[in-house]
Amino acid sequence: MTAAAVKVPGQVAAPSPDTRPRRAWRRALRRPPAFVGAAIVLLFVVAAVGAPWIAATDPVRTDWSQIRKPPTLAHPFGTDDLGRDVYSRVVWGTRISMQAGVFAILLAIAFGVPTGLVAGYYRGAIDQAVMRLTDAWLSFPFLILAIGLVTILGPSLTNATVAIGMAATPTYIRLTRGLVLSAAQEDYVQGARALGGGDVRMMFRHILPNIFSALLVQATVSIPGAIIAEAILSFLGLGVQPPAPSWGTMLNTAQQFLETAPWMAWWPGLAIFFLALSFNLAGDGLRDFLDPKDY
Amino acid sequence: MLDFLVQRVAISIVTFFLITLIVFAGVRMIPGDPARVMAGTDADEAGLQEIREKYGLNDPIPVQYVRWLGLALRGDLGESIRTREPVVKTVAVKLPITIQLACFSLIIAIGIAIPAGVFSAVRRNTVWDFLANAVSLGGVSIPSFWLGIMLILFLSVRLHLLPASGFVPLFQDPLGNLQRMLMPAFVLGGALAAVLMRQTRNSMIEVMSANYIRTAYSKGLAESVVVFRHALRNGLIPIVTILGLQMGTLMGGAVVTEQIFVVPGFGRLIVEAVFTRDYPLVQGVVLITASTYVLINLLVDVSYSLLNPRIRVKGSASES
Numbered sequence: 348m349t350a351a352a353v354k355v356p357g358q359v360a361a362p363s364p365d366t367r368p369r370r371a372w373r374r375a376l377r378r379p380p381a382f383v384g385a386a387i388v389l390l391f392v393v394a395a396v397g398a399p400w401i402a403a404t405d406p407v408r409t410d411w412s413q414i415r416k417p418p419t420l421a422h423p424f425g426t427d428d429l430g431r432d433v434y435s436r437v438v439w440g441t442r443i444s445m446q447a448g449v450f451a452i453l454l455a456i457a458f459g460v461p462t463g464l465v466a467g468y469y470r471g472a473i474d475q476a477v478m479r480l481t482d483a484w485l486s487f488p489f490l491i492l493a494i495g496l497v498t499i500l501g502p503s504l505t506n507a508t509v510a511i512g513m514a515a516t517p518t519y520i521r522l523t524r525g526l527v528l529s530a531a532q533e534d535y536v537q538g539a540r541a542l543g544g545g546d547v548r549m550m551f552r553h554i555l556p557n558i559f560s561a562l563l564v565q566a567t568v569s570i571p572g573a574i575i576a577e578a579i580l581s582f583l584g585l586g587v588q589p590p591a592p593s594w595g596t597m598l599n600t601a602q603q604f605l606e607t608a609p610w611m612a613w614w615p616g617l618a619i620f621f622l623a624l625s626f627n628l629a630g631d632g633l634r635d636f637l638d639p640k641d642y
Numbered sequence: 643m644l645d646f647l648v649q650r651v652a653i654s655i656v657t658f659f660l661i662t663l664i665v666f667a668g669v670r671m672i673p674g675d676p677a678r679v680m681a682g683t684d685a686d687e688a689g690l691q692e693i694r695e696k697y698g699l700n701d702p703i704p705v706q707y708v709r710w711l712g713l714a715l716r717g718d719l720g721e722s723i724r725t726r727e728p729v730v731k732t733v734a735v736k737l738p739i740t741i742q743l744a745c746f747s748l749i750i751a752i753g754i755a756i757p758a759g760v761f762s763a764v765r766r767n768t769v770w771d772f773l774a775n776a777v778s779l780g781g782v783s784i785p786s787f788w789l790g791i792m793l794i795l796f797l798s799v800r801l802h803l804l805p806a807s808g809f810v811p812l813f814q815d816p817l818g819n820l821q822r823m824l825m826p827a828f829v830l831g832g833a834l835a836a837v838l839m840r841q842t843r844n845s846m847i848e849v850m851s852a853n854y855i856r857t858a859y860s861k862g863l864a865e866s867v868v869v870f871r872h873a874l875r876n877g878l879i880p881i882v883t884i885l886g887l888q889m890g891t892l893m894g895g896a897v898v899t900e901q902i903f904v905v906p907g908f909g910r911l912i913v914e915a916v917f918t919r920d921y922p923l924v925q926g927v928v929l930i931t932a933s934t935y936v937l938i939n940l941l942v943d944v945s946y947s948l949l950n951p952r953i954r955v956k957g958s959a960s961e962s
Contacts (some may be wrong), residue, residue, distance in 0.1 A: 386797050479660060499668055607801050616792065
């Protein structure tokens with residue numbers, strides 16, 4: 348529905364129509380933390396896209412004369428054990444983290460949402476089978492499942508992303524199914540069915556758009572989890588392989604030099620923390636923005 | 643009540659069998675000859691033949707699955723490739739260490755989360771509430787392994803207050819054990835506390851708006867009596883479920899925490915097994931972890947229904 352109210356002839360239009368998007372916008376304005384969160388997320392996106400310009404130093408170039416040097420003007424975050432610029436590695440690491448976090452969740456949505464949609468819409472035997480399988484899948488702790496999958500697939504960024512995505516899929520199946528179950532009872536769905544809408548049309552034209560906002564909120568709050576999971580897998584040596592700049596692998600190396608080069612541990616960790624925090628803030632705000640019931 | 647129990651147990655059994663299927667299939671999906679996968683790279687042809695005989699790898703896959711499941715149910719999860727020790731025995735040595743770590747973390751998490759959650763719910767929209775929420779949000783966002791590294795940096799490297807890593811058994815040196823367990827338990831418990839605190843706050847806010855709370859207040863009862871005797875008892879019920887569901891996160895968190903603090907527990911065992919491509923060990927450890935999780939949540943659901951008669955009547959706990 349658009350913001351433009353349909354003018355009924357003979358009726359006086361309100362001077363400022365208090366439409367839904369406008370109300371939501373005002374509600375959002377009252378939530379500065381969400382704005383700050385969204386702004387920081389955007390900043391990270393800019394850093395990820397513009398890494399070659401923001402951090403001109405090659406993140407994998409080693410320099411034996413600059414090994415483990417504290418922060419200076421030339422190297423604002425210091426250098427690491429191979430003389431690489433930590434600032435440049437943190438900026439380029441944003442790419443890997445964002446990529447892994449966003450693609451893992453997109454993968455989970457791509458598999459989870461249609462499955463949940465079908466299970467919730469048809470119910471019965473399909474639903475039972477899908478839900479029992481989801482229960483079993485959810486019984487593997489997220490990280491242990493991801494580690495297990497990486498063991499099968501072999502350690503790499505792509506495989507870590509796939510593993511995290513697969514580990515996150517059942518959450519979306521469950522969420523979608525639950526939402527579909529309640530949406531299918533709504534009058535507009537019953538009405539559309541009475542008009543002769545087919546199953547596919549019902550699911551994708553009538554139900555999906557109405558549960559979309561809840562899925563979007565879930566995606567925003569599960570991306571930081573996926574980003575941290577990628578960092579953990581890389582930290583354990585199961586994700587991004589050296590010398591590629593990843594926050595997790597950087598922290599793994601940094602742990603060996605805590606006494607002599609603590610700055611190596613500060614920046615990648617702070618980067619993960621701020622990215623996760625801002626996604627969480629933005630997600631909380633988005634929930635209020637899209638779901639007036641909870642507010 | 644009995645119906646609910648039977649239904650709940652039946653679902654858990656189905657889940658367990660699906661888990662065994664997934665774990666079995668998972669190891670089969672590793673490319674290459676399963677006998678070589680199980681025997682390790684240095685096994686000779688005779689060794690491979692022995693493995694094929696023992697695990698019946700020449701039989702059809704469904705037969706293999708049934709045999710493997712039979713052995714697993716009797717407690718035989720095969721042998722570690724590296725140490726040649728039975729998987730079950732290796733796990734039995736490592737598990738108590740992680741259970742101790744998990745118990746400490748739980749104590750820390752509950753000790754922080756419940757009082758903080760109750761306090762911010764009772765003093766809703768005050769500075770304290772805001773502060774508690776901010777700390778909780780920070781706790782959810784902070785990567786626990788980085789928190790661990792920072793604690794080592796400040797408390798061990800800089801201030802020399804606590805040993806950075808290592809482990810001594812509890813009964814051998816209780817003080818040394820506590821000193822070494824404190825940081826890992828805090829890292830693991832802190833993450834859990836952040837989640838629990840939010841849940842406690844939400845749950846308490848809901849309970850505090852109930853009519854019987856207003857009645858209790860209007861009877862002239864002191865605030866502490868109303869909060870702790872009337873509200874908290876009901877407010878804690880959903881927390882028990884959350885705690886059960888968070889056990890998985892705790893087990894996953896133990897993997898990283900034990901890695902950072904060099905605690906020779908279950909979590910470190912998984913990582914070692916993955917790196918040495920010790921597939922029987924990985925398979926066994928993953929199977930045990932998932933089964934434990936199902937068992938814990940079955941117990942939580944059953945105790946939940948005992949605590950909360952409403953669930954028994956509706957019998958719908960398994961739906962959510």
